[in-house]
Amino acid sequence: MAKEEDDDNLPDKDAAKEFYAKYEPKEIIGRGISSTVRRCIEKETGHEFAAKIIDLSQESQDGVDTHTMRDATRQEIHILRMVAGHPYIIELQDVFESETFIFLVFELCKNGELFDYLTSVVTLSEKKTRYIMRQVLEGVRYVHSKNIVHRDLKPENILLDDQLNVKITDFGFAKVLNDGEKLFELCGTPGYLAPETLKANMFEDAPGYGKEVDIWACGVIMFTLLVGCPPFWHRKQMVMLRNIMEGRYSFTSPEWADISDDPKDLIRRLLVVEPSERIDVHESLMHPFFNTVAIKSGGFNARAKIRLAFVVVRAAVRLRRLPHTAAQAVPLVDALRDPYTMRALRKVIDGCAFRVYGHWVKKGEGQNRAALFENMPKTELKSLYVSNLSR
Template sequence: MAKEEDDDNLPDKDAAKEFYAKYEPKEIIGRGISSTVRRCIEKDSGREYAAKIIDLSQESQDGVDTHTMRDATRQEIHILRMVAGHPYIIELQDVFESETFIFLVFELCKNGELFDYLTSVVTLSEKKTRYIMRQVLEGVRYVHSKSIVHRDLKPENILLDDQLNVKITDFGFAKVLKDGEKLFELCGTPGYLAPETLKANMFDDAPGYSMEVDVWACGVIMFTLLVGCPPFWHRKQMVMLRNIMEGKYSFTSPEWADISEDPKDLIRRLLVVEPNVRIDLEEALSHPFFNTVAIKSSGFNARGKLRLALLCVRAAVRLRRLPHTAARAVPLRDALRDPYTMRALRKVIDGCAFRVYGHWVKKGEGQNRAALFENMPKTELKSLYVSNLSR
């Protein structure tokens, strides 16, 4: 293995001889509390993979002891092998375990996390949201078919391959359920927790929760993809948790004005507080939002041909008028007064904001994309961005 000058967190070669004999680690592509993810190359085939190197030599920063971490990792490995082979679930290629390190070798997803992709594009169109959400729902359906609940679905735990296909990952909180079993542990990420998960932690007589929590999380993800921020987030966590318990969210922000009714209806059905009434995955995948209309050719159609010709003429006329239309642009004073009501400006503003402050809008309980515009009134902050852009 070639020596890298300022490499840290690189384990001793003697700790996992088999790993180093088979793979050549390259640059770091991710870090966790007690782990490092490196791109690596299989020596025999030249194929690229991602190696997650888990350090068991000392307690992690959150106080988890070595034995607990090892057991949790083995449980995750067991679940990953149970769900292996599905196109929308991350593939575990190899496992190497020593006294101080565990090496998990996964397929490499070069487009990284859905979270980072969303940050770069701000929001997704209905077409792209349909493409991603269909894959997410199909992947989760397969996980559930194995009697497994994921419990931590979020954009950070969804990777994208070269063709932007979904790969569900991070099964650290996943659990295999027995028939009729209910869970009561509070785990996951606050903004994506289902109401029944919170109730199980807050009330002694709560009935617990099951696989429906993943369906709720899918609703939160879909909402976030369409408008760039999650439905329940609030800088005061108690307010956010109350919003989740009450299922309190809305489609009133300007971003929703350009979105059709079908995705809104599916979100309403996914984000139902009562799990027994919440739409299931089969129903969700059959929702009109995922329906595509096939255009069938039925031979010559005189009326259709005439309509097409008229549309071509109208398009030509509009193209001829385009320079005159462009001359009557929106006055700068109107753009500065209320920029966020204009779709084109809204995309520019959000795009610039996320690029400038992307280093701050990172993962975690206290920070997320929704927090970016919460430090001052939206109109004041966004007008400030436009003013800076016009300089």
């Protein structure tokens, strides 16, 4: 195994002899508070995997009890084995446990987190969002069929394999539910928490929550994929939590101008405050957003084909003669006044925002990438746009 400066967290050979006998650890590909993820190679086959090495030593737990960490990890292993075999859920290959370390060997997803992929492309098209969300919901449906609630669905916990297929991961907060059981613990990630999760923590008479919280999280994920920013974000966390409790979000930002009605309708049905009225995973997958039109195959009709060709050519000629189809320059005065509302400039702005900030740019108490130009002097704006428009 190659030596690295960050190898000081590797366990001793006695504690890891079984793991080292079967796998050869390589470079670090991820870190957690008490764990390290390394690419590793199975010696016998040469296949690549990802090994999550969990440090159970007292000094590395940052106040977390060793027994609690071990029990939680064993619970996660139990749930991972319950949901094994589904194409859109991460596959646990091997487990090695010692006094101070636990090794979890997973399939390797070379395209990393959906979050990082989204950051690189800014937003996803409706077609790509449909592809991703169908797989996420299929995975969630399988998890729910085992009476398991994930409780921490978010782009960071969705990995992408070589073909950009979804792999739901990180079942650390997942819980097996008994019939009719409700949960009350506050766990998950703030921006993806469902209203009933917050209520269960805030009010003594709250009814608790169940698998519906995963459906809410899917709505947040879908919203974020389409426009590159989450629906309830606010710089003040208390305001963000109030927005979640009230289901307060909108499709009014310029990013939504090019989005059709079907995805908006599905998001509205996913982000319903009352869980009993929220669409379930089966209904979600039946939504028109996921419907595809099948093209019926029939016998060849030469006359119909020729007629269709004439119609297409005639339409193309007429469209070519229309004045609005000619390339038109973007008026500089319009670009200076409100650049982000102009479709031609929106992608340029998106790319600039991510290259400069590396994250979504905030505007006032909301969030909007148009804020990149809010405090820029007019002369600098003019110089920037003249440069972009002249390309």
